[in-house]
Amino acid sequence: MAILEVESLRKQYGLLTAVDDISFAVQPGECFGLLGPNGAGKTTTIRMLYGYTPRDDGTLRLFDLDIDTDLREIKRRIGICQQEDSLDPDLTVRDNLVGYARYFAIPKGEAEGRADELLTFFALHSRANDKITILSGGLKRRLMLARALVNQPELLILDEPTTGLDPQSRQLLWEKLAELKKQGLTILLTTHYMEEAERLCDRLVIVDNGTILIEGKPQQLVRQQVGSSVLEIADPDDKVRAFLDKEASRVEDLGSRLLVYLDDGDELFLKLTREVRTEGCVLRPAGLEDLFLKLTGRELRE
């Protein structure tokens, strides 16, 4: 049984179709990624999952319960870490957790125990009595995540959990999420950081303009759609172009930069650097970012 089943989900805002017939399912214990550029419909999708935004069409089932009839029970069993910080600035770090547990009708003693466990897990214990207003962005995110876990959810929903964080905070959050995954927690995550998706997601979909462009396992998708490696050439001249016209089949011309997608080995790279030129040529493994840009295009969104 899937933890979450989304079928033909649709949301219209006036003339804009924010979510246009999206279907996917999240299986127990997996980390599922919802990738897409800004404005792709990720947050709208997430908000429909917990009834924050009413959907126009489609069915939503969590834990085999229908969202229309069992929303409260569903909300009791999920943890949601929203994109914007919604911590209670009138409360301390610890009281944010204890207070939040009250909304789930968790008895006070138990709530306090869980709060302390979570503070330790997220390395927030030394800040337990601090006011929210003096916390850094990274600490606030950790606390948001801790708060989403206070009801011991069976599904954790994260909307861009590391946007705006410094590398240290991001690494720490990824470590903690990996640890939670190892403990068997099912996670649904939206992001536009490819490194994040590569590191955490077992399966993912790439969304744009409210529709799913592709679904699968990240490594497999990259191999199938992009290849095994990418040769990048900066400031290409006619000689390089002529060489590639003859030798390579999949070249993307960005003007001041050429990208050559390769399926096997490094022969082309070696031949290019031997015969034409070496400077500005880099061979690197293909990644999710290549796939993402290939599918969603390179033009700016906002």
Added chain:
Amino acid sequence: MKWPNPSQISARAFRVWQRNFSIYKKNWKISFIPPLLEPLFYILAFGVGLAVMVGELIFNGEHLTYTTFIAPALVAVAIMYNAFFETTYNSFVRMYYQKTFDALLATPLNLEEIILGEILWAATKSVIAAGLMTVVISLCGFFECPGALLLIPLALLGGLVFAALGMICTALVPGIETFNLPIFLGITPMFLFSGTFFPLQNLPEWAQTVAKFLPLTHLVALVRGSSLQLFSGELWFSLLYLLVAALLLIPLAIALMVRRIVV
């Protein structure tokens, strides 16, 4: 706009009340100062400064000093202010800036319960303020017991009406600075023309008719009648007015907030 269904609302609304109360408790020493000092300031200013110029007045056939006349109105105004300012500025800050409602919507609570919890809390603030003021004014000898005890349920009822009115404003204003408009056009005229500082009968006929539609007029009448033990049959009508207002305005406030937040 969708009218709320009573089946949507559970005792979880009380959790929202509890959140606000637990924060209020932390600052209770500061929160208690205005209701304790405000009546003293007014009694001093009006009792010493103004009453000598006004002298006595006749209200419902009774001779009252001017200070005795306005003392109940102070409580009624405090009931209005405490509830209205809680569900306007404070609720707006929680909704818009602090994203408190967003956080609560990720829990088993629904929006209807959150808004009702906010309204209940605002009415509670009215009860606390009215209770404290009643003690001070009674100690000064202006209120009659046991009639003054009725001020507690009246504060709850009046608080609910003005909390709902405030929440309706919160549902309609584009931004926090727009609250100036309902305050300047609604709250301030009510503060002045609801039989607070002079009897309604002093107003021209048409203005008296207008004043009869203002909720503060009825709250002032009830508070004055109870605390001075000057009961009259008209008070039943005022009570009915406030009960009906509460029963209509609370669901309306919830429906308008749902319309604002759920998109």
